[in-house]
Amino acid sequence: MNSALVLIGFAALVALLLGIAARRGKKMGMEQWAVGGRGFGWIFVFLLLAGEIYTTFTFLGASGFAYGLGAPAYYIIAYGTLAYIIAYFMLPPIWRYARDHALHSQPDFFIRKYNSQALGALVSLVDLIALIPYLVLQLTGLGIIVVAAGYGAVSKDVAVWIGAAIVTVYVMVSGIHGSAWTSVVKDILILVVVLFLGIYLPVTLYGGIGPMFEKIDAAKPGFLVFAASGQSVAWFVSTVLLTAVGFFMWPHSFVACYTAKDERVFRRNAIVLPIYQLVLLFVFFVGFAAVLQVPGLKGADTNLALFKLVTQQFSPAVVGIIGAAGVFTALVPGSLITMTAAMLLAKNVAGLVRPNATDAQHVGLAKLLVPVVMLVAVYFTLTGSATIVAMLLLGYSFVTQLFPAVIASLTPRNPATAVGVFAGILVGVAVTAILTFTKTTVGSLFPELPEVVRDLNVGIIALVANVVVMVGVSAVTRSGVEAARA
Amino acid sequence: MRLIHWLALVPFVGMLAGPIVHNDLHPLILGMPFPLGWVTVWVVLTAIIMAIVYMLDPANRDDAP
Numbered sequence: 001m002n003s004a005l006v007l008i009g010f011a012a013l014v015a016l017l018l019g020i021a022a023r024r025g026k027k028m029g030m031e032q033w034a035v036g037g038r039g040f041g042w043i044f045v046f047l048l049l050a051g052e053i054y055t056t057f058t059f060l061g062a063s064g065f066a067y068g069l070g071a072p073a074y075y076i077i078a079y080g081t082l083a084y085i086i087a088y089f090m091l092p093p094i095w096r097y098a099r100d101h102a103l104h105s106q107p108d109f110f111i112r113k114y115n116s117q118a119l120g121a122l123v124s125l126v127d128l129i130a131l132i133p134y135l136v137l138q139l140t141g142l143g144i145i146v147v148a149a150g151y152g153a154v155s156k157d158v159a160v161w162i163g164a165a166i167v168t169v170y171v172m173v174s175g176i177h178g179s180a181w182t183s184v185v186k187d188i189l190i191l192v193v194v195l196f197l198g199i200y201l202p203v204t205l206y207g208g209i210g211p212m213f214e215k216i217d218a219a220k221p222g223f224l225v226f227a228a229s230g231q232s233v234a235w236f237v238s239t240v241l242l243t244a245v246g247f248f249m250w251p252h253s254f255v256a257c258y259t260a261k262d263e264r265v266f267r268r269n270a271i272v273l274p275i276y277q278l279v280l281l282f283v284f285f286v287g288f289a290a291v292l293q294v295p296g297l298k299g300a301d302t303n304l305a306l307f308k309l310v311t312q313q314f315s316p317a318v319v320g321i322i323g324a325a326g327v328f329t330a331l332v333p334g335s336l337i338t339m340t341a342a343m344l345l346a347k348n349v350a351g352l353v354r355p356n357a358t359d360a361q362h363v364g365l366a367k368l369l370v371p372v373v374m375l376v377a378v379y380f381t382l383t384g385s386a387t388i389v390a391m392l393l394l395g396y397s398f399v400t401q402l403f404p405a406v407i408a409s410l411t412p413r414n415p416a417t418a419v420g421v422f423a424g425i426l427v428g429v430a431v432t433a434i435l436t437f438t439k440t441t442v443g444s445l446f447p448e449l450p451e452v453v454r455d456l457n458v459g460i461i462a463l464v465a466n467v468v469v470m471v472g473v474s475a476v477t478r479s480g481v482e483a484a485r486a
Numbered sequence: 487m488r489l490i491h492w493l494a495l496v497p498f499v500g501m502l503a504g505p506i507v508h509n510d511l512h513p514l515i516l517g518m519p520f521p522l523g524w525v526t527v528w529v530v531l532t533a534i535i536m537a538i539v540y541m542l543d544p545a546n547r548d549d550a551p
Contacts, residue, residue, distance in 0.1 A: 074522050078501055081529045085494050088536065104541060210517030217511050217519075225520040226509050233509050236521075237502045244551075267540050274533040 019170025019178035030359035033175030048256035056141025066287030068302035083247035088270035093264035107348035118419035130395035142330035149323025186328035198282025232386030246400030296386035401428035424470025503526035
């Protein structure tokens with residue numbers, strides 16, 4: 001057993017105990033378990049929303065993205081920042097509505113707004129297709145981190161099982177309180193680790209941030225600016241806008257909003273969260289520092305860039321602390337995702353066959369479904385199915401398709417009907433899936449258009465199709481309803 | 487939309503305009519490639535702008551409903 005592994009094991013133990021202790025003094029009924037009694041102040045809401053930014057995907061993926069692709073990674077900093085501006089306006093009315101109607105999940109919101117159980121079922125399905133791969137990603141990341149930071153002393157499978165067990169236990173016991181308290185430790189750890197690495201590595205290896213970028217540019221010309229075609233500036237702008245509107249459509253982020261004690265929490269966070277986004281900058285610096293130090297990583301291996309560099313540069317004790325931070329970035333978002341998935345399965349899917357179930361029955365079932373959700377995720381993680389990787393790419397685009405219906409429902413006279421929204425989401429999701437699986441780009445569809453248009457993020461096509469269908473079908477069904485009334 | 491809310495559109499334009507107008511390594515901003523440095527500066531400006539919006543938005547006054 002090496003010292004790094006001891007530290008990682010200790011971190012896992014802390015997460016478990018803290019997650020369980022979070023229950024203290026709370027009766028874990030539906031309101032406390034799922035939405036923290038709607039009593040979280042801005043710091044907890046901040047941490048739950050920030051949990052979305054600092055997942056294993058950020059820790060491994062953002063550094064790997066910068067390492068492997070260079071400039072396109074910049075979009076990650078931009079979109080989150082703009083998403084918080086949208087949140088300033090969008091989240092308060094969502095929160096008010098959720099409080100007034102005692103909502104506990106994202107499908108709940110659609111069911112109430114559009115008065116349609118069928119729409120709730122569709123949204124649940126879209127949510128689950130997006131959430132499960134996201135959970136698998138966290139577990140996969142956990143496995144990578146424990147193997148890399150533990151110098152291979154513990155196998156990936158063992159790490160995944162232990163991590164899954166910890167999350168399962170504390171989510172069943174403490175619900176969203178467990179996620180909130182463990183995220184305190186996670187964010188402190190990650191902040192210290194990332195700032196340290198992001199400054200220390202460029203300075204010691206290159207003599208500073210500026211010299212580092214100059215050297216990378218000399219070795220790989222064009223790597224640090226946007227390409228003339230493909231992932232060009234047009235791609236950057238369209239991707240930032242598309243992902244910014246999708247940001248709060250993730251079902252677990254949506255539910256995290258329900259936990260706030262008042263609506264000012266969101267407006268205040270629109271000031272603080274952008275600053276927090278800057279931490280990502282230092283993750284990028286680590287990825288860029290790795291470019292000339294550990295060259296040659298390709299494809300999925302680029303995710304190892306951070307740990308390759310770290311194990312090369314530091315003693316096992318330091319690697320252990322970094323590994324411990326990494327483990328937290330997997331466990332905390334993993335717990336929020338698991339809880340959200342279990343909740344919507346219990347209330348919105350099982351609720352279809354037992355419409356008269358009480359809140360106590362819903363939450364009882366949700367707790368029992370936590371291990372089920374986790375087992376499914378562990379299965380996909382350990383089998384490493386290729387389909388799951390493809391589904392993951394779809395996840396973000398899928399939840400983005402919920403945006404038009406949410407916005408429409410917040411307007412004073414909602415122009416969309418349940419049927420219209422149902423059709424819009426279905427078309428948006430179908431178009432996304434087809435475009436993704438056939439690797440279609442705007443350029444391949446319309447080769448005669450100028451470069452600027454050809455490089456637009458293809459997700460825009462799905463979103464436009466969604467809105468057109470939603471508006472069209474809504475207009476038809478609304479006049480139908482009005483004709484029937486007349 | 488209140489007048490002050492329109493201020494929140496500024497970061498969208500500001501942040502995305504930089505790389506459109508100038509997609510080049512130099513001049514470095516705080517040691518970073520220009521597009522990355524530009525985005526970084528706008529992240530900070532966004533926080534400042536949203537703080538101004540927050541302070542001037544009547545919805546956040548203590549006597550607001």
